[in-house]
Amino acid sequence: MDILGIDIGGTGIKGAIVNTATGELKSDRYRELTPQPAKPDAVCDVVNDVATHFNWAGPVGCTFPAIVHHGVVFSAANVHKSWINTDCKGLLEKRLRGPVVVLNDADAAGVAEAKFGAGRGQDGLVIMLTLGTGIGSALLFHGELIPNAELGHMELRGKDAEWRVSDRVRQEKKLSWKKYAKRLNEYLGRLEFLFSPDLFIIGGGASKYHDKFLPRLKTRTRIVPAQLLNEAGIVGAALAAERAVQQGAALE
Ligand code: BGC
DSSP, rough: OOEEEEEOOOEEEEEEETTTTTTTEOOOOEEOOOOOOOOOOHHHHHHHHHHHHOOOSSSSSEESSSOOOTTTEOOOOSGGOOOOOOHHHHHHHHHHSSOOOEEEEHHOOOOOOHHHHHHTOOOOOEEEESSSEEEEEEEEHHHHOOOOOGOOOOOTTEEEEEHHEEEEHHHHOOOHHHHHHHHHHHHHHHHHHHHHHHHHEEEEEGGGGHHGGGGGOOSSSEEEOOOOOOGGHHHHHHHHHHHHHHHHHHOO
């Protein structure tokens, strides 16, 4: 099935038509800048621009970088606070005049990696982490998503983990790879103790440099870089929308 996948990020909003059977993009990626301030109406306008660019009338899957429960946004760590309690799915469906599924950005990336990337065929528990501006997380058990895990907000040394281990913090604090790996080791060790996962997948901006820090990590759990990189959100969003279409449910 062909579905339009859209990835809403802090700096860019990008979309492409996805072949959900293969995970391949059937179009170029089209990107516009995220409006600043990134308030709901302004963001919905840009998402609509992206759909219009593709002349798209079918179902749409869309990521959002916060907790999204049944289409409603319930947090705003790295987005405008006015999103909290906003019915993102409802707003987008009104603007795009069609069915839309909205899910957390890291959840979408996890779904895509589980089906077409680094988590393909993996049984048991997979924890995907996106190390970027914040830390996104996805939990997948036997390939099935457990949504909105928010492990980036787990407390580490009295702070949200994303304030110690995100790629933004690495850059802002000019941490050496050795120091960054040390912080990451502590974080992954905690996650390992709490969840006993079968695989960690590391995505997000930092994963481009995985050869600099993955070899320094000491978890007993296997740990691999993400494979779909900046297409993961778009592909995962499209997969989520496909599933809702197949289930014939209201697209949640
Ligand atoms: C948010 C998550 C999001 C992650 C990556 C975190 O600050 O709480 O919902 O997945 O950033 O964008």
